[in-house]
Every structure is written in C-alpha cells, then in structure tokens.
Amino acid sequence: MRIAWFSVLNSGMSTPSPAAYFSDQVLEFLKERFEIELFHDSFARYRDFPTYHYLCAAKRHKEKPYDLFFYQLEDGKASYFTRFHSALIPGVVLFHDFILSDFGPEPLLNSPWQQILSKFNNPALPWPDRRGHFKQKGPQAYREGGFSAAAVFSSERDHAEYKRLIELRLTGFKQPRSFFLPYPVAAKLSELSQTRRPRQKAWEIIYCGTPRIEHRAHKLLPALKELGSKVKLTWLLGDETEKQAAGELLNEFELKECNLLSGRSPQSWAGLLTKADIALHPLFSAYGQPGPYLAMSLMAGLPCIVSRFGATDYLPEELVFKITPGEGEVMEIKSALTAIIEDAVHFCPQAVSAYAYERHEAKKTAGELAWIFESSRAELRLLLDKWAGFEASARCSVLEEVCAGIEKEAPSRVLKDAFKELGWL
Amino acid sequence: MANILILGVKIPFVRGGQDVLVQSLARELIKRNHEVDVVELPLAVLPKERLLTQAALWRLLDLDNFAGKKVDLVIATKFPSYYARHPRKSLWLVHQHRAIYDLFGTRYSDFSDDPRDEALRRMLIEGDNRCIAECAYVSGISENVMRRLEHYNGIKGQTLYPPLPLGGRYRNGPAGDYILSVGRLCAIKRVDMMIKALPVIHNIIKLKIAGTPDEPGIMEYFKNEIDKHHLWERVEFLGRVSDEELLDLYANALAVFYAPHNEDYGYVTLEAFASAKPVIAASDSGGVLEFVRHEENGLVAEPTSDAVGRAVNRLVENRDWARKLGENGRELISRSGLESTGWDTVVSALLSPLGTAKDGLP
Numbered sequence: 001m002r003i004a005w006f007s008v009l010n011s012g013m014s015t016p017s018p019a020a021y022f023s024d025q026v027l028e029f030l031k032e033r034f035e036i037e038l039f040h041d042s043f044a045r046y047r048d049f050p051t052y053h054y055l056c057a058a059k060r061h062k063e064k065p066y067d068l069f070f071y072q073l074e075d076g077k078a079s080y081f082t083r084f085h086s087a088l089i090p091g092v093v094l095f096h097d098f099i100l101s102d103f104g105p106e107p108l109l110n111s112p113w114q115q116i117l118s119k120f121n122n123p124a125l126p127w128p129d130r131r132g133h134f135k136q137k138g139p140q141a142y143r144e145g146g147f148s149a150a151a152v153f154s155s156e157r158d159h160a161e162y163k164r165l166i167e168l169r170l171t172g173f174k175q176p177r178s179f180f181l182p183y184p185v186a187a188k189l190s191e192l193s194q195t196r197r198p199r200q201k202a203w204e205i206i207y208c209g210t211p212r213i214e215h216r217a218h219k220l221l222p223a224l225k226e227l228g229s230k231v232k233l234t235w236l237l238g239d240e241t242e243k244q245a246a247g248e249l250l251n252e253f254e255l256k257e258c259n260l261l262s263g264r265s266p267q268s269w270a271g272l273l274t275k276a277d278i279a280l281h282p283l284f285s286a287y288g289q290p291g292p293y294l295a296m297s298l299m300a301g302l303p304c305i306v307s308r309f310g311a312t313d314y315l316p317e318e319l320v321f322k323i324t325p326g327e328g329e330v331m332e333i334k335s336a337l338t339a340i341i342e343d344a345v346h347f348c349p350q351a352v353s354a355y356a357y358e359r360h361e362a363k364k365t366a367g368e369l370a371w372i373f374e375s376s377r378a379e380l381r382l383l384l385d386k387w388a389g390f391e392a393s394a395r396c397s398v399l400e401e402v403c404a405g406i407e408k409e410a411p412s413r414v415l416k417d418a419f420k421e422l423g424w425l
Numbered sequence: 426m427a428n429i430l431i432l433g434v435k436i437p438f439v440r441g442g443q444d445v446l447v448q449s450l451a452r453e454l455i456k457r458n459h460e461v462d463v464v465e466l467p468l469a470v471l472p473k474e475r476l477l478t479q480a481a482l483w484r485l486l487d488l489d490n491f492a493g494k495k496v497d498l499v500i501a502t503k504f505p506s507y508y509a510r511h512p513r514k515s516l517w518l519v520h521q522h523r524a525i526y527d528l529f530g531t532r533y534s535d536f537s538d539d540p541r542d543e544a545l546r547r548m549l550i551e552g553d554n555r556c557i558a559e560c561a562y563v564s565g566i567s568e569n570v571m572r573r574l575e576h577y578n579g580i581k582g583q584t585l586y587p588p589l590p591l592g593g594r595y596r597n598g599p600a601g602d603y604i605l606s607v608g609r610l611c612a613i614k615r616v617d618m619m620i621k622a623l624p625v626i627h628n629i630i631k632l633k634i635a636g637t638p639d640e641p642g643i644m645e646y647f648k649n650e651i652d653k654h655h656l657w658e659r660v661e662f663l664g665r666v667s668d669e670e671l672l673d674l675y676a677n678a679l680a681v682f683y684a685p686h687n688e689d690y691g692y693v694t695l696e697a698f699a700s701a702k703p704v705i706a707a708s709d710s711g712g713v714l715e716f717v718r719h720e721e722n723g724l725v726a727e728p729t730s731d732a733v734g735r736a737v738n739r740l741v742e743n744r745d746w747a748r749k750l751g752e753n754g755r756e757l758i759s760r761s762g763l764e765s766t767g768w769d770t771v772v773s774a775l776l777s778p779l780g781t782a783k784d785g786l787p
Contacts, residue, residue: 043576053576055529058547084530087538106532112539127541130472394540395548402474418481422508422552 007072009046018096019072025184029366041081080105093148098158121172151178155311183292184365193301193353202232207280211245214285221253223333234259273300282307284325298356301349427497432506433465439639453768480505513778518565561778567690569712588767595699598676603631605678610638614685625734635663675700687711698754722754
C-alpha cells in the first residue's frame with residue numbers, strides 16, 4: 001500500500017511539533033508494512049525516507065498513484081501546508097488540534113469550501129462564485145473536518161467535538177469513520193517506574209508549560225513557594241523569550257529554587273523524567289492540549305498534576321491528581337503536592353505506567369494506525385476515484401471559461417490548437 | 426554575427442528589474458555585433474485563468490523568419506515568454522509564475538483550495554515543464570531561481586548573474602542621514618517593514634523611497650502607516666528617478682534597505698555595494714542573501730520591523746563600521762566581475778546553442 005504522508009518533520013528543531021514527534025515515533029514501525037513517501041514544506045530529507053516538497057505530491061500521484069493520503073494537522077503556521085493540501089486531495093486526517101487559532105494560510109480567506117463540498121456530493125450544483133469570502137461558525141476545524149475522508153484524534157475531547165459539529169462532509173450524509181489514537185510513547189520510559197531514586201532533600205518537580213496564563217504558572221508558582229525547600233522546580237521552556245517571561249514570573253512570586261531550561265522537546269523532557277519525582281501538566285484552555293509530554297510522564301510512572309478540564313478530564317481519577325481551575329486552584333495544587341510528598345495517598349507508579357503502556361506504547365499505536373489505513377483502503381479508493389473525476393470536471397470548467405472568452409472575442413480554433421499542443425485540451 | 430530575439434514580458438506602466446535586464450542584454454549583444462531585437466507581450470495576471478491564454482499566445486508566435494532574416498536564436502526570460510517555440514531557444518530565467526510555486530499558500534498568492542485553481546495550477550506547471558525542457562540552454566539569474574526550477578520542476582541549469590545595469594558609473598559619497606529604498610512598491614518588497622521601523626530608529630534618520638507603486642491600494646496603506654506613526658517629516662517618496670539621480674541617492678545614503686520576501690536576485694543589492702553602501706536585508710530575502718553577509722557587508726535581520734530598526738540603529742551609532750561594511754560590499758563587486766566583464770560570461774553562455782562561442786568582440 002502506497003501512502004503519501006504529510007507532516008511537519010523533525011529537522012532538529014528545539015521545539016518540534018506534535019506531528020513531527022508522532023512521525024518520529026511511528027514511521028519506523030510503519031515502513032515495514034507500507035511504502036511511505038513523506039511530504040513537507042521544505043526540500044530537506046528526513047532519515048532514509050523518500051521525502052518531497054508537498055507541491056510535488058500531485059505530480060507524483062499522477063506518475064504512480066498513492067492508495068492513501070495521510071495528513072497530520074495541528075494548530076500553528078508550520079502546519080499550514082497540511083491544512084491547505086488536505087482539501088486538494090482528501091485523505092485520512094490526524095487532528096492533533098481540532099480548535100484552531102486562525103483560518104490558516106491567507107489564500108484560504110477566499111476558500112469556497114462549503115460550496116465545493118456541496119458540489120462534490122451534488123454535481124448538478126454550479127461552481128461557486130470566485131469572489132467568495134471564507135465563512136466559518138467557530139474556531140473548530142470545520143473545513144478540514146469536512147474534507148477528511150476518515151478522521152483520527154489524539155484527544156478524546158476533540159473526537160467528541162468532531163462528531164458533534166461536523167455536518168457538511170465529503171462523505172455526504174454518511175459520517176466518515178473516526179477514531180481516537182493516543183500519542184505514541186517509547187516503551188523504554190516505563191522502566192523508570194520500576195526504579196526508586198534515593199530521596200534527596202527536595203522533591204524534584206518538572207514542568208514544561210509556557211509562561212502564558214492557560215498553562216497556570218501563575219497558580220503553580222505560589223503553591224510551590226508555600227512548600228519552600230521541600231520542592232525544587234525544573235521548568236522546561238521553549239525559546240529565550242519564554243525563558244525571560246518565566247524569569248519575570250519567578251521574581252514576581254519570589255521563587256528562588258528553580259532551574260530554567262530552554263529548548264522544550266520530547267527528547268529533552270525524556271531526559272528530565274529520569275530524575276523527576278512529580279510532573280506538572282495543568283492546562284486550562286479550549287486551545288491546545290498537553291501533547292506527548294503528559295503521556296511520557298505517565299509512562300515513566302510519575303505522579304502527575306493535571307487540570308479537571310478539556311483533554312485531561314478524561315483521565316482516570318485514581319491515576320492522576322486533578323485540579324479544578326479557578327479560585328481555589330493554588331490551595332488544591334499545594335494540597336495535592338503535600339499529599340504526594342507526605343505519602344498521604346496511595347499512589348502506584350507501576351499502575352500508572354501500565355495504563356500508559358496499554359494506551360500509548362509506540363509500536364502498538366503504530367499498529368492501530370496501520371489497521372486504520374488498511375481498513376479504510378477500499379472506501380478511500382472509491383473516494384479518490386470520485387475525487388479524480390471531480391478534479392477532471394474542475395479542469396474542464398477552467399478550460400470552458402477560458403475558451404468561452406476566446407470564442408466571444410475572436411472566434412477561431414487557433415488558440416485551441418495551442419492548448420492541445422500544450423496538453424491542456 | 427547572429428540574428429537574435431530577446432523575449433520579454435511587459436507589465437504596462439510598471440518598470441522593474443526585468444525591463445532593465447532585457448534592455449541591458451540587448452545593448453550588450455548589439456555591442457558584440459549581433460542583430461538584436463526585443464519581442465515583448467504584455468502580461469496581466471488577473472483574472473488568473475487568463476494566464477493560460479497568454480501562455481498559449483506565446484506558443485502561437487512564429488519566430489522563425491522576419492523580412493527574409495532567419496532568427497538564429499531566441500532568448501526567453503520570464504513566464505510565459507519561454508512558451509514560445511523555436512528550434513534554438515535559450516532561457517535566462519528571471520522567474521516563473523511564483524504564485525503557483527514558492528509563493529503558493531502564502532499571502533502573495535491568489536490560488537486558493539478551489540479545485541479549479543488547483544487544476545489551473547497543475548496545467549501551468551505541466552506547461553512550464555514541457556516548454557522549459559525544450560530549451561537548448563537553461564540558466565537563471567540567481568542560485569535561488571535555479572534552486573526553485575530544480576526543486577519544483579526537476580530541471581537543472583546554470584546560474585548567470587546579471588551584471589550591474591549602470592556598469593562602472595556607481596560612486597561613493599559621504600554618508601548622509603537617510604536610508605534608501607529602491608524598487609517597485611508592492612507588498613512583496615516589504616517597504617512597509619522599513620516605514621514601521623522608523624519609530625524605533627534615531628530621529629535624525631529619514632527614509633527615501635525611489636520607485637513607483639504597482640499594486641492597488643499600496644500607497645494608501647503606506648500613507649496610513651505614516652499618519653499612524655507621525656512620520657510625515659521622515660519619509661519621502663521620490664517616484665521614478667533618472668539614472669543620475671539614482672546614482673546620487675546611492676552615493677549619499679547611510680545604507681540601503683532591501684528586504685523583499687524570497688527575492689529572485691535583487692539588482693538593488695549590487696547597486697548598493699557598487700556604491701560602497703551596506704545593505705539591510707531579511708533572513709528570508711532569498712537571492713539577496715547570495716551576496717549580503719551579516720556583519721561583513723550588511724546586516725541580515727529577522728523579517729520584523731523591530732529587528733530592522735535595531736539593525737539600522739547599529740549603523741547609525743557606528744558610522745565608521747557602517748562605512749567599513751560598505752567598503753566590503755564594494756570589494757565583493759570588484760572581485761565578482763559584475764560591473765562589466767560579467768557580460769562576456771553571460772553572452773557566451775546564452776549563445777551556446779548557436780554552436781560557437783563567437784560573440785562578436787572586437
């Protein structure tokens with residue numbers, strides 16, 4: 001089975017995207033079962049995979065057709081190309097984010113996507129007016145969700161939102177197949193849950209949120225301050241701008257015992273997990289999600305503090321420590337940390353790790369994705385054939401428009417002969 | 426001696442690097458005793474479906490023979506001139522229709538996700554691949570242009586840098602208190618970035634802008650920005666200037682701002698260096714960065730107004746250093762041969778399909 005895999009790829013960035021991380025974890029397993037070619041917004045190669053600029057995909061598809069197009073979609077400019085191309089040739093879309101903070105690349109501001117979806121399902125409808133403006137009900141990925149032939153989600157909350165909201169679809173009245181697929185995590189991290197580090201004077205707490213309000217640093221830091229020398233925080237940040245903002249927050253809350261690091265990435269987080277006692281993953285926002293970091297912390301068997309909101313609300317109560325955002329948040333954080341430090345609650349690292357292993361182990365996740373591909377193949381074949389016909393009718397429409405103009409102004413076959421010679425007619 | 430047609434593409438009422446290149450090439454071929462003429466057709470990029478018609482029009486031209494004179498060679502330059510047919514076709518590529526290539530999916534492209542736009546884009550790419558592959562010799566004006574051709578179309582060729590349009594006439598003068606911007610006024614040239622940087626730049630520094638607008642609404646936008654930041658006394662629009670005026674402007678500038686998005690080549694960079702002036706460019710300025718080296722002959726800033734402003738201030742606060750950077754730029758020009766001798770290389774290469782390297786040099 002030939003797969004065109006569209007994704008941001010890890011080119012040594014210090015803060016790789018969830019899509020790049022996902023590709024890193026599963027591609028090595030999947031390449032044993034499928035013929036995969038990678039497409040991204042660059043000309044750089046990725047490992048030993050055939051890698052191309054995404055604008056070459058249509059040509060390669062024409063030369064040697066793919067059975068399936070796979071897109072990893074996430075919020076952010078780096079993923080604009082996958083958002084754009086997912087409506088040029090539809091396929092399976094993995095949504096790492098379903099709520100998006102903008103409409104995408106600027107040319108989409110004139111996208112007549114609703115009329116295109118309608119016409120695909122009802123060819124009798126006319127082609128849309130060229131001067132349209134992009135309209136959408138909310139920040140959810142209505143367009144990208146509508147064009148997905150099958151949809152996969154790394155967040156159960158987003159999966160639920162997709163099923164609730166997406167009505168205008170490529171598949172017409174039939175709801176396309178949709179799945180939840182957790183972030184893959186290397187199994188090796190579970191070994192950390194088997195070892196008990198000798199207790200140092202202070203509990204090592206790790207945290208990888210941004211200094212922005214949704215990651216709750218302004219609640220975590222006062223709680224940590226109250227615990228004094230019992231705890232030591234290591235804060236993994238993105239770039240120097242984030243580090244500076246974090247420094248200002250530490251000064252504001254007079255927290256001295258804190259190690260600030262930049263270069264947030266799953267690799268650097270994995271390094272911190274080996275020495276950590278507790279991981280903090282609060283998030284209170286409709287946008288974004290904890291990403292692979294929380295999954296990695298669970299795989300390592302760490303006690304994790306999360307928010308009772310959004311993507312983390314689905315986690316089992318007995319395996320994580322949930323905090324309700326709001327007025328009592330600082331007290332709840334302090335209480336949870338105290339309970340962990342004083343051993344006042346039963347916590348089993350191996351149980352947490354076993355849950356994470358069952359859910360997130362990378363080879364297993366790759367296997368589930370492979371099953372999604374194989375079980376979707378026949379249906380996607382029919383859809384791609386229908387889409388090819390739709391593309392052909394679009395091409396005819398362009399040529400009719402151009403030739404109608406020619407015949408009106410200069411009725412002659414001369415230009416049509418040039419069109420034929422160029423292979424356009 | 427050969428009969429040569431240069432195929433140029435004209436956007437009426439707009440003058441830019443393409444026009445300079447075509448005229449310079451014609452002049453140099455004539456100097457070398459060839460019979461030369463220029464064939465130009467106008468290009469309108471809107472509505473975009475008309476691009477097919479305009480490409481087809483080039484295809485229909487019969488360029489074989491005029492008034493008993495056989496055309497020995499045609500030299501194509503910019504999209505869609507290379508759609509023309511001729512048994513001996515050289516390409517000195519200025520650029521393709523970038524909206525379907527490197528600018529696709531950006532604010533500089535009007536191709537959306539409508540399947541008709543995608544069909545049009547694919548047809549144009551097919552046409553480009555077919556017609557460029559017909560060329561007996563393929564070259565482009567910069568590494569950036571050739572990289573695009575190779576990456577997007579799978580076609581390789583040679584880089585032939587266009588020599589300076591005004592030859593050895595550039596001169597250096599005492600640095601005044603202005604930054605110079607030269608070029609067409611349109612979004613992709615990003616002159617607005619320099620205007621918006623002025624509030625963080627020392628007050629004594631003005632901005633002089635030589636060039637005319639070629640996008641609707643662009644002047645209103647600039648004027649809004651000037652009004653917003655109260656910059657009326659600091660920004661001067663000069664419009665189109667004569668060659669002499671341009672040489673003076675370069676000679677007396679503190680530095681030249683040239684930071685377009687992914688530029689093809691950028692005569693302005695070399696003109697600034699020929700005048701011994703440092704260039705302020707951006708990290709995504711494409712062909713410009715084939716010449717500008719950060720802190721050697723100019724400054725390469727992140728493409729933001731703040732970063733550009735900080736770069737300018739560095740030059741303002743250390744004029745000796747700014748002069749040194751400019752001198753390094755001048756030295757690059759001297760070593761490069763792009764003042765005059767560069768034309769020998771260009772002509773020889775473009776005429777290679779004729780089968781000889783004769784270029785009519787006395």
